[in-house]
Amino acid sequence: MIELNDVHKHFGPKTVLHGVNLTIPKGESMVVIGGSGTGKSVLLKCILGLMTPDAGTILLDGQDVARAERDAFLARFGMLFQGAALFDSLPVWQNVAFRLLRGSLARPKLEAREIAIEKLRRVGLKPDVADLYPAELSGGMQKRVGLARAIAAEPEIIFFDEPTTGLDPIMAGVINELIREIVVEMGATAMTITHDMSSVRAIADKVAMLHDGIIQWTGPVAEMDASPDPYVDQFIHGRAEGPIEAVR
Amino acid sequence: MILTAPLAALGRWVLAALASVGRVTLFALDALSHILRPPFYPREFLNALMNIGWFSLPVVGLTAIFTGGALALQIYAGGQRFSAEAVVPQIVAIGMVRELGPVLVGLMVAARVTSSIAAEIATMKVTEQIDALVTLSTHPMKYLTAPRVLAGLITVPVLVGVGDVIGIWGGFLVGTGQLGFAPGTYIKNTWDFLEMADVVSSLVKGAAFGGIATVMGCYHGMQSGRGAQGVGRATKTSVAAAAVLILAANFLLTNLFFTS
Known part of the structure; x- marks a missing residue:
């Protein structure tokens, strides 16, 4: 279980997170929604330790x-x-098997390559992709490779940062389905940040709405459409009028 | 207020410059500490050895041979003014080994390697590849910086040695082919005149310049701002900073070696 208690983060005079409280139960898929620049990525990076919160605590189990x-x-x-953040200098299979080739999870090269190819197959890519370089792949294929890398070491918790950004609707649907399947199959705890409502409906067990640096609403995805929260209502229906200021 | 404003601006500039020096120094010390502590990444180190050392050989060789040849011509022309044309082999040798070899190789490495390291690491930062490294339990300083800095410390002295030899050979070709020196005499005068201290100073300078060139590339790459402009600025600043620091270090090392 991941628990965020009163997490604050600011950059210079700009406060991005203003006391975020959020709980992600083990084995559930939480999707954090919110407009661009509302601090969704910052929230995720704080949990991973890529950024340090100015105040508050983040607990894992x-x-x-x-x-x-x-x-x-x-x-x-x-x-x-x-x-996708694939390493340009490494072929696809070494990207996928990065964690399996070094550090505490290191294993023999052949075994790591086999696992990488199996994970590539799991995300719908053929083994002949393994020896290509990331620059030789389309955006959708890069996302799949990124997904294969994320699951290569069978993690307990998987984070997805805007998984469908830059993809056409069909490829976005494919990636959403893959994420859902993989999360269910692995029994992993998942946290996704997105502003793509089709992703939310496909991936989420629970949804949290981040705006003005705080979680405005959180609840099961099934209750999202009926939420009385004006922020959620405006966001999911994509209305220009409402409490969220739209810059024209 | 009018009188103090320029002083305040100067003070801010000095403080910012000192803070920059402090950050670079801490970064360099951190890089050195990661060179000594496991885990090590031998594949990254070998790649860096090839990129910094082997692939710099053509540019270093061409720079050195033309510089050695031009140096021979200049010393001959200048020496004629006071009947000292005969010192061409000695001055070419001492000029290449003590000064021009290390400095030119250092500047060539700054142009070729520092820029490439800064652009590569800055692009990795902009495209979140460095964040990805961290999430994959890999320390960016260990994986990206330590192998490059170690490769710079090892390969640049070798490049300087090669540059010294090729530069002297350039002088030899011009001296014997154009200025009428006897080959045997030219080689003997070169060999007899050079001292071990000249060679040691050349190689020490090479190691220092290799460290500067790689540290500046890595530092500015890691500090890069966002987007293409951030990558461009990181690359430009890294090369300029490396070149200036190499010339400043050359002055300090020359003072250290030759003015006691």
């Missing part, structure tokens, strides 16, 4: 992540980045 042993802590996570 009751342990403060700030005091956790970094390697052991990160070994529990997989992450799909917005732009």
Whole structure:
């Protein structure tokens, strides 16, 4: 279980997170929605330790992540980045097997390659992709490789940062389905940040709405459409009028 | 107020410059500490050795041979004014080994390697590849910086040695082919005149310049701002900073070696 208690983060004079409280139960898929620039990525990076919160605590299974042993802590996570963040200098299979080729999870090269190819197959890519370089792949294929890398070491917790950004609607649907299948199959705890409502409906067990640096509403995805919260109502219906200021 | 404003601006500039020096120094010390502590990434180190050392050889060789040749011509022309043309082999040798070899190789490495390291790491930062490294339990300083800095410390002295030899050979070709020196005499004068301290100073300078060039590339890459402009600025600043620091370090090391 991941618990965020009163998490604050600011950059210079701009406060991005203003006391975020959020609980993600074990084995559930939480999707955090909110407009661009509302701090969704910052929230995710604070949990992973890529950024340090100015105040508040983040607990993973009751342990403060700030005091956790970094390697052991990160070994529990997989992450799909917005732009896939594949390493240009490595072929696809070495990207997928990155964690399996070094560090505490290292194993023989042949075995790591086999696992990488199996994970590529799991995300719908053929084994001949394994020896290509990321620059030779389309955006959708890069996202799939990123997903394969995120699940390669069978993590307990998987984060997805804007998983469908930059993809056509069909490819976005494919990625959403893959994420849902994989999360259910692995029994992983998932946290996704997105402003794509089709992703929310496909991936989420629970939804949290982040705006003005705080969680405005949280609840099961089934209750989202009937939510009385004006922020959620405006956001999911994409209205220009409402409490969320739209810059024209 | 009017009188103090320029002083305040100067003070802010000095403080910012000192803070920059402090940050770079801490970064360099951190890089050195990661070189000594496991885990090590031998594949990254070998890649860096090839990129910094092997692939710099053509540019270093061409720079050195033309510089050695031009140096021979200049010393001959200048020496004629006071009947000292005969010192061409000695001055070419001492000029290449003590000064031009290390400095030119350092500047060539700054142009070729520092820029490439800064652009590569800055692009990795902009595209979240460095964040991805962290989430994959890999320390960016260990994986990206330590192998490059170690490769710079090892390969640049070798490049300087090669540059020294090729530069002297350039002088030899011009001296014997154009200025009428006897080959045997030219080689003997070169060999007899050079001292071990000249060679040691050349190689020490090479190691220092290799460290500067790689640290500046890594530092500015890691500090890069967002987007293409951020990558461009990181690359430009890294090369300029590396070049200036190499010339400043050259002055300090020359003082250290040759003015006691």
